Amino acid sequence: MPMKICAVLRVVPDLVEEIEIEETEIVPFAYIANERDEHAVEEALILKEKAGGSVDVLGVVDEDTASDVDEPLAMAYAKGADNLIKAILSRKTFRRYEVAKGLAEFLKDKGYDVIFTGIQAIDAFAGTLGGMLARCMNLPYIGGVVEVDVQNGTLVVKKELGGGLLGEYRVSTPAILGVVSAERPLKFVPFAKLKKAMKEANIDEVDIEVPEIEGIDVLRYYEPPKPEITLLEGDPEELAEKLVEVLKEVSVL
Amino acid sequence: MNVLVFAEVVENEIQEITYELVGKAKQLGDVTTLVVGNADVSNINSDVIQVDAGEPLPWHYKIVEKVFEKLKPSAILFGNTLTSIDIAAQFAAQLDLPMATMVTDISAKDDGFVATSLVYGGKVLVDLALKSPAVFVVNRGSFPAEEGKGSVGNVEKLSLEELGVSDGIEFVGYIKPEVEDVDISKMDIVVSVGRGIGDEANIELAEELAEVLGGVVAGSRPVIDSGWLPKTRQVGRSGKTVTGKLYLALGISGATEHVEGVKAKNVIAINIDRNAPIFRISRCGVVADVLELVPVLIEKIREAKG
Numbered sequence: 001m002p003m004k005i006c007a008v009l010r011v012v013p014d015l016v017e018e019i020e021i022e023e024t025e026i027v028p029f030a031y032i033a034n035e036r037d038e039h040a041v042e043e044a045l046i047l048k049e050k051a052g053g054s055v056d057v058l059g060v061v062d063e064d065t066a067s068d069v070d071e072p073l074a075m076a077y078a079k080g081a082d083n084l085i086k087a088i089l090s091r092k093t094f095r096r097y098e099v100a101k102g103l104a105e106f107l108k109d110k111g112y113d114v115i116f117t118g119i120q121a122i123d124a125f126a127g128t129l130g131g132m133l134a135r136c137m138n139l140p141y142i143g144g145v146v147e148v149d150v151q152n153g154t155l156v157v158k159k160e161l162g163g164g165l166l167g168e169y170r171v172s173t174p175a176i177l178g179v180v181s182a183e184r185p186l187k188f189v190p191f192a193k194l195k196k197a198m199k200e201a202n203i204d205e206v207d208i209e210v211p212e213i214e215g216i217d218v219l220r221y222y223e224p225p226k227p228e229i230t231l232l233e234g235d236p237e238e239l240a241e242k243l244v245e246v247l248k249e250v251s252v253l
Numbered sequence: 254m255n256v257l258v259f260a261e262v263v264e265n266e267i268q269e270i271t272y273e274l275v276g277k278a279k280q281l282g283d284v285t286t287l288v289v290g291n292a293d294v295s296n297i298n299s300d301v302i303q304v305d306a307g308e309p310l311p312w313h314y315k316i317v318e319k320v321f322e323k324l325k326p327s328a329i330l331f332g333n334t335l336t337s338i339d340i341a342a343q344f345a346a347q348l349d350l351p352m353a354t355m356v357t358d359i360s361a362k363d364d365g366f367v368a369t370s371l372v373y374g375g376k377v378l379v380d381l382a383l384k385s386p387a388v389f390v391v392n393r394g395s396f397p398a399e400e401g402k403g404s405v406g407n408v409e410k411l412s413l414e415e416l417g418v419s420d421g422i423e424f425v426g427y428i429k430p431e432v433e434d435v436d437i438s439k440m441d442i443v444v445s446v447g448r449g450i451g452d453e454a455n456i457e458l459a460e461e462l463a464e465v466l467g468g469v470v471a472g473s474r475p476v477i478d479s480g481w482l483p484k485t486r487q488v489g490r491s492g493k494t495v496t497g498k499l500y501l502a503l504g505i506s507g508a509t510e511h512v513e514g515v516k517a518k519n520v521i522a523i524n525i526d527r528n529a530p531i532f533r534i535s536r537c538g539v540v541a542d543v544l545e546l547v548p549v550l551i552e553k554i555r556e557a558k559g
Binding site: 013015016019021026035039096097100119120122123124125126127128130131132134135136140141142143144156158159160161162163164165166167168169170171178180181182184185186213214215216217218219220221222223224225227229231232233236237239240241242243244246247248250251252253 | 263264308310311312314334335336338339340341342343345346347349350351352353354355367370371372373374375376377378379380381382383384387421422423424425426427428429430442466474475477478479480484485487490491492493494498499506508518519521526527530532533535536537538539540541545546549550552553554557558
């Protein structure tokens with residue numbers, strides 16, 4: 001049963017780089033693809049391999065991050081995505097429910113059998129997209145997904161439950177799946193192939209009207225307390241000697 | 254005020270985080286705990302509504318909705334777990350309620366609440382103002398479990414039929430973890446690698462360090478996702494909890510999902526990023542490049558052991 005598949009791809013601040021924490025906002029140095037969404041794209045491509053069909057990747061950005069998703073979208077194209085769409089939100093918002101409402105308007109008549117999202121993003125402190133999108137579209141949702149198969153037209157989904165335990169579920173389509181990790185490692189794309197994809201890939205753009213929903217506001221952002229320990233720094237020789245002392249203190253040596 | 258706690262149940266057992274939530278909820282008001290399934294509820298220190306609906310499923314947001322209509326709580330608390338987050342997000346969206354996720358603290362203020370969330374991989378705290386009623390998805394370990402434990406109050410049993418909800422997603426069964434080569438949760442010394450290890454080839458370095466220390470190698474999610482170590486070696490919310498004598502974290506940033514699985518007596522962390530959250534749970538923290546330090550450390554340990 002060929003499937004019409006969509007995968008949502010967002011960008012988030014790159015935590016490897018510095019982030020500036022101001023009271024009213026977070027100012028990142030750079031944005032990267034949300035890791036869980038990269039896994040959602042990968043799982044979408046795996047499902048296409050299994051069931052046939054097509055994968056559209058929906059890059060969700062705002063005005064400030066609009067160009068940051070170009071490379072992750074091209075990466076998806078290089079891996080086998082069929083169509084790339086850039087959904088530009090009409091305004092920046094931390095409220096996932098507002099994003100879900102806006103996206104639902106766009107997605108509702110597209111006829112997707114499965115919509116994949118990453119289970120969570122590092123900046124998701126006011127809701128999670130997958131479950132909220134499901135309610136806005138009146139579709140079933142299951143998160144924590146690590147594997148998807150199709151049996152007799154029904155999705156058979158494996159979900160992480162913690163501690164290594166998995167659950168298996170049957171999910172009728174159309175449905176929204178929140179992916180925690182794809183069933184295989186992310187496919188490596190050589191730089192030359194990515195460059196080629198960036199040139200060739202056609203990205204459609206759509207504007208998404210984000211409604212305003214009251215009920216939650218940011219009071220302030222701030223840094224967590226510093227660790228109580230003194231951090232050791234120095235040359236490797238000196239540090240290794242200090243660590244050996246610590247290992248003796250805790251009776252490991 | 255009325256507060257509703259959604260119990261975390263796995264394989265028909267109430268999980269510890271439920272008691273943490275109940276303890277916090279009791280500071281906020283009168284608590285009712287909603288338990289889906291037939292788990293033993295006798296230790297929950299609150300009133301209980303128990304719904305005979307098998308294992309918790311994502312569509313059970315409909316059950317929470319029915320109980321919400323009945324009790325009209327001001328706050329609804331869920332654990333930040335793979336089961337409850339599915340239900341919480343759908344419940345909040347269905348009822349247009351404000352929702353705070355990755356929550357580490359909640360207090361009542363004026364007509365609503367102030368919640369604190371730990372975000373950006375544990376590098377940023379954010380204080381949020383929420384109108385009542387509000388939904389909170391609380392990180393494991395944020396509150397002590399003791400106050401949530403005790404003798405259960407009134408237990409009301411309800412069936413799915415009485416609640417008038419219907420099925421959506423069907424549960425087929427559990428898949429138990431594979432039989433492991435090594436059970437990292439039972440090991441005394443665990444050398445764990447994160448993204449900072451850089452490359453699959455460098456896992457060998459961690460293995461050598463584990464060997465001289467008499468321990469085993471484990472990893473955080475990015476390492477497992479990359480296929481560099483088997484799933485059975487994953488530490489954190491989705492994987493195992495380590496409880497031994499030493500957890501030596503190499504290049505692990507210390508995101509919330511990871512540190513939930515670190516209950517070892519001593520944590521030593523080596524990370525190039527001096528702001529890495531892993532240092533907050535460490536007894537000893539070293540700011541260094543793992544690949545430069547570990548070979549020297551292996552040598553020094555060998556010397557010390559003679």
